[in-house]
Amino acid sequence: MKVMSQIAMVMNLDKCIGCHTCSVTCKQAWTNRSGVEYVWFNNVETRPGQGYPRRYEDQQRWKGGWELNKRGKLKLKQGGRLKRLAEIFSNPVLPDIKDYYEPWTYDYHKLTNAPLGDDFPVAEPRSLISGKPMKIEWSSNWDDNLGGAPEHGDLDPMVAKVREQAAEKVKFAFEQTFMFYLPRICEHCINPACVASCPSGAMYKRAEDGIVLVDQDSCRGWRQCVTGCPYKKVYFNHRTGKAEKCTLCYPRLEVGLPTVCSETCVGRLRYLGVILYDADQVTRAASAPRETDLYEEQLGIFLDPEDPEVRAAAERDGIPYDWIEAARRSPVHALISKYKVALPLHPEYRTMPMVWYIPPLSPVVDALNETGHDGEEADNLFGAIDTLRIPLEYLAEIFTAGDMRPVRASLEKLAAMRSHMREINLGGTPDGSTAERVGMSAYEIEEMYRLLAVAKYEDRYVIPTAAVGNAQALEESVLPEGCSLDFEGGPGMGGSGPVGEASGRPAPVAVENFHVLADRATADEPADTGRSRVNLLNWDGNGRPEGLFPDREERQ
Amino acid sequence: MTTLLWGILPYVILVLLIGGLIWRYRYDKFGWTTRSSQLYESKLLRWASPAFHYGILFVLAGHVMGLLIPESWTDKLGVNEHAYHLMSLIGGTAAGVLTVAGIVLLIYRRRTTGPVFLATTRNDKLMYLVLLAAIVLGMVAKLTHASGEGYNYRHTISPWLRSIFTLQPKTELMVGVPVLYQIHVVVGLALIALVPFSRLVHMFSAPLQYLFRPYIVYRSRDTERLTARPERRGWERIGQ
Ligand code: SF4
Ligand code: SF4
Numbered sequence: 001m002k003v004m005s006q007i008a009m010v011m012n013l014d015k016c017i018g019c020h021t022c023s024v025t026c027k028q029a030w031t032n033r034s035g036v037e038y039v040w041f042n043n044v045e046t047r048p049g050q051g052y053p054r055r056y057e058d059q060q061r062w063k064g065g066w067e068l069n070k071r072g073k074l075k076l077k078q079g080g081r082l083k084r085l086a087e088i089f090s091n092p093v094l095p096d097i098k099d100y101y102e103p104w105t106y107d108y109h110k111l112t113n114a115p116l117g118d119d120f121p122v123a124e125p126r127s128l129i130s131g132k133p134m135k136i137e138w139s140s141n142w143d144d145n146l147g148g149a150p151e152h153g154d155l156d157p158m159v160a161k162v163r164e165q166a167a168e169k170v171k172f173a174f175e176q177t178f179m180f181y182l183p184r185i186c187e188h189c190i191n192p193a194c195v196a197s198c199p200s201g202a203m204y205k206r207a208e209d210g211i212v213l214v215d216q217d218s219c220r221g222w223r224q225c226v227t228g229c230p231y232k233k234v235y236f237n238h239r240t241g242k243a244e245k246c247t248l249c250y251p252r253l254e255v256g257l258p259t260v261c262s263e264t265c266v267g268r269l270r271y272l273g274v275i276l277y278d279a280d281q282v283t284r285a286a287s288a289p290r291e292t293d294l295y296e297e298q299l300g301i302f303l304d305p306e307d308p309e310v311r312a313a314a315e316r317d318g319i320p321y322d323w324i325e326a327a328r329r330s331p332v333h334a335l336i337s338k339y340k341v342a343l344p345l346h347p348e349y350r351t352m353p354m355v356w357y358i359p360p361l362s363p364v365v366d367a368l369n370e371t372g373h374d375g376e377e378a379d380n381l382f383g384a385i386d387t388l389r390i391p392l393e394y395l396a397e398i399f400t401a402g403d404m405r406p407v408r409a410s411l412e413k414l415a416a417m418r419s420h421m422r423e424i425n426l427g428g429t430p431d432g433s434t435a436e437r438v439g440m441s442a443y444e445i446e447e448m449y450r451l452l453a454v455a456k457y458e459d460r461y462v463i464p465t466a467a468v469g470n471a472q473a474l475e476e477s478v479l480p481e482g483c484s485l486d487f488e489g490g491p492g493m494g495g496s497g498p499v500g501e502a503s504g505r506p507a508p509v510a511v512e513n514f515h516v517l518a519d520r521a522t523a524d525e526p527a528d529t530g531r532s533r534v535n536l537l538n539w540d541g542n543g544r545p546e547g548l549f550p551d552r553e554e555r556q
Numbered sequence: 557m558t559t560l561l562w563g564i565l566p567y568v569i570l571v572l573l574i575g576g577l578i579w580r581y582r583y584d585k586f587g588w589t590t591r592s593s594q595l596y597e598s599k600l601l602r603w604a605s606p607a608f609h610y611g612i613l614f615v616l617a618g619h620v621m622g623l624l625i626p627e628s629w630t631d632k633l634g635v636n637e638h639a640y641h642l643m644s645l646i647g648g649t650a651a652g653v654l655t656v657a658g659i660v661l662l663i664y665r666r667r668t669t670g671p672v673f674l675a676t677t678r679n680d681k682l683m684y685l686v687l688l689a690a691i692v693l694g695m696v697a698k699l700t701h702a703s704g705e706g707y708n709y710r711h712t713i714s715p716w717l718r719s720i721f722t723l724q725p726k727t728e729l730m731v732g733v734p735v736l737y738q739i740h741v742v743v744g745l746a747l748i749a750l751v752p753f754s755r756l757v758h759m760f761s762a763p764l765q766y767l768f769r770p771y772i773v774y775r776s777r778d779t780e781r782l783t784a785r786p787e788r789r790g791w792e793r794i795g796q
Contacts, residue, residue, distance in 0.1 A: 089609040130670040196771035199763030221589035241591035
C-alpha cells in the first residue's frame with residue numbers, strides 16, 4: 001500500500017441554480033487575459049446539452065482518455081507514444097476555436113462617439129481572434145436552459161446513447177423536457193490522460209495534494225494534452241502558445257482557503273476535502289475490463305482514514321499529521337465513501353476523476369408536487385425515482401458509465417433524507433424506518449442533512465494548509481501578523497523593512513483579503529487592516545485606516 | 557573575403573547559435589514554444605505542416621550524410637560516386653519538393669487566414685524569408701548542377717565544413733565552389749544563426765524523451781514558492 005493524498009471536490013447538483021457565478025469569478029481570477037478569451041476553467045452547462053466545447057463527450061471523435069488494448073492494458077485512446085510523436089506536427093483530433101466558440105467583444109466606443117442623429121448607435125460584435133465584425137453563433141453556454149433544445153438537443157452525445165436503449169425517455173417537447181446544470185472544472189484525475197499525453201513532461205500531478213498543473217516554463221505547445229483530456233479541460237493559450245488549465249486555485253488551497261468557484265458559489269454546493277488513496281492500486285483499478293465496474297473500482301482505491309492501519313501507512317508514506325486529520329473530517333470523503341451519494345463524472349474515461357457529483361433529486365420532488373402528490377412522502381418519492389423526468393438512464397450515462405444502480409441508490413438516499421427531515425420539521429419523531437430502507441441509520445441521515453442542507457462553511461471546506469505540511473513556511477501563511485524577524489531593530493520591525501515603509505515581505509494577498517473581509521463582516525467600525533500596509537483594494541472608503549497616510553510627526 | 561566568409565563567419569554563427577540557445581534557455585523558457593496556430597485553422601495545416609516537417613527532416617538527414625560523412629567512408633561501403641549522386645539527386649529532390657510544397661502552403665495559409673496572419677510577428681516574417689530562401693536556393697543549386705555526375709560537393713564543401721569543427725578552416729576549398737552553392741551556404745548559415753532567436757528554437761525541444769518516461773509524472777510542491785515572494789524593490793529612498 002502506498003498512501004497518497006489528494007484534494008478533491010464534490011458538487012451537489014440539487015442546489016445548482018445555473019447562475020454562472022462560479023464561471024465568472026473564475027474567469028476574472030484566471031483567464032481574463034488575451035490568448036485565453038475563449039477559455040473557461042469553470043463552465044456550467046445545461047444538460048441535456050452539447051457542453052463546452054461542443055460534444056466533447058463524443059470520444060469516438062475526440063479520442064480523449066484511456067482505453068484498454070487487446071491485452072487489457074491501459075493505453076491512450078489517441079494512440080501510443082510513437083503515434084503521438086508521429087502526429088506531433090499537426091494534431092488530427094484537436095478541437096479548433098469554432099468547437100469552443102469564437103470569442104468576441106463589442107464596438108463600445110460607437111455608443112459614446114456616434115454623432116447625434118435619428119438612429120440609435122449600435123455596438124457591433126467583433127471577433128477577438130480576427131478583429132473583424134462577426135456574427136455570434138455559439139458560445140460556452142449558448143444552449144443554456146435548453147435554449148434551442150428542440151433543434152440541437154439530439155446533438156448531446158449522452159442523449160444519443162440513452163436513445164439507443166430507451167427511445168421514449170428523452171423528449172424535448174416543452175412539457176416533457178427535463179434539465180439540470182452541470183458545473184465542470186478540471187477533474188484533477190488520479191490517472192490523468194493529459195499528463196500521460198504531454199510529450200515534454202511539462203504536465204504533472206503534485207505529489208502532496210494531487211493537483212494537476214502545467215509547468216509553463218517547460219510546455220512547448222505540442223497540444224497533445226488538449227486531445228488527451230476527455231473532459232477537454234486543458235486549453236491552448238493562442239497568444240503564448242502554451243497549455244493552461246484549472247489550477248484548483250492552488251495558491252488559495254495552500255493557505256487553507258477554498259477555490260474561487262467554491263467560495264463564490266451562490267448555491268453553496270461545493271465541498272472540498274482530502275481523500276487518501278492507495279497509489280499502488282490505481283493502474284489495476286483503472287483497467288477494470290467492464291466500464292460499469294469503474295465506479296466501484298475507484299471507490300475501492302480510496303482509503304478509510306479511520307482505519308488505524310491506513311493512518312500508520314499514511315504516516316509512513318510521509319503524509320503530514322494534519323492532512324490525515326483533515327482526511328478524517330473530510331466532507332468529500334463522507335459524501336463519496338461513507339454515504340455513497342456522490343458519483344464520478346464519466347468514469348468510463350478511465351482517468352479516475354476527482355470532482356464528484358451528487359445527482360439532482362429536486363426535479364423529482366417538483367414533478368411530484370405538480371401532479372398533486374406529496375413530493376416529500378417517502379413512498380411517493382421512491383416510486384417516482386424510476387419514472388423521473390430526468391431519466392435515470394441519462395444520469396447513469398453521465399455518472400456511472402450506464403449502470404443505473406448507484407444512481408438510484410444515491411437518489412433514494414436523498415429522498416429518504418427529505419422525508420426523514422420533513423417528519424422532524426413537522427414535529428414528529430421519525431422511527432428510522434425510512435433511513436433503514438436505504439441502509440442508513442437515522443443518525444447518519446441527520447449527519448448527511450447537516451452536511452448537505454445546513455452546509456456550514458467550515459463543514460464544506462476542510463482544507464489543510466500546505467504550510468502546516470511544510471512547517472518552515474508556517475509563519476508566512478498562517479500567522480500573517482507575526483514575523484520571526486519582528487524583533488527590535490529587525491527587518492520585520494513594525495512592519496517596516498530595511499528600506500522603509502512597505503518594504504519587506506508582505507502577507508499573501510489571498511490571506512490578507514480573507515482576514516480583511518472577515519474583519520469587515522464582523523466589525524461595525526470602519527475597516528482597518530491593522531497591518532502595516534494598506535491595501536487600497538480592501539479599503540471601503542470608510543474612516544482613515546492607520547498607515548494610509550504617513551504620520552505627521554514622523555515627517556519632521 | 558574568402559577568410560571572412562569561410563573562415564570567420566562560420567565561427568560567428570556557431571557562437572550565436574550556442575550562446576543564443578543558452579541565453580534563450582536561461583531567460584526565456586516561457587517563450588520557448590512552437591507557437592502553434594492550429595487552433596485558428598487546421599484544414600490546411602493538417603497537410604502542410606507534416607509535409608514540411610517530414611520533408612525538412614529528410615533534408616536534414618541528407619545534409620548530415622552529404623556533409624559530415626567523408627566520401628572515403630561511403631566508398632568503403634561500396635557506394636560509388638555515380639550511385640551516390642543519383643541517390644542524393646532523387647532523394648534530395650523528393651524531400652526538397654515535399655518541403656517546398658509544405659512551406660509554400662504554410663506561408664499561403666499564414667498570409668490568407670486572418671487570425672494566423674494577425675499572430676505573425678516581424679521576427680516570424682524574417683524567419684520565413686530566410687528559411688524559404690535557404691530551401692529554394694538549395695534546390696536551385698542542386699538542380700542547376702545536376703547534369704552528368706553533377707557537382708561533387710563532397711570534395712569541397714564537405715571537407716571545408718568538417719575543417720570548421722577541427723578548428724583549422726580550410727577556406728581555400730571553398731574558392732572554386734559554384735556561386736549558387738556559395739550563396740546557399742551563406743543563407744543556410746544565416747538561418748542557423750536565427751534559430752535561437754526565432755520560433756525555430758522549438759526544434760531543440762523535440763520530445764524524444766516521451767518514448768522512455770513513465771506515463772504519469774509526479775512532482776513535489778516547490779517549497780520555495782510556498783511563501784509570498786519577497787516584493788522587489790521598485791524605488792530607492794533619497795535623503796532622509
Ligand atoms: S480532467 Fe484535468 S486532470 Fe483529468 S485529464 Fe483532464 S485536464 Fe487532466
Ligand atoms: S455559482 Fe454555484 S449555483 Fe451558481 S452556477 Fe456555479 S455551481 Fe451553480
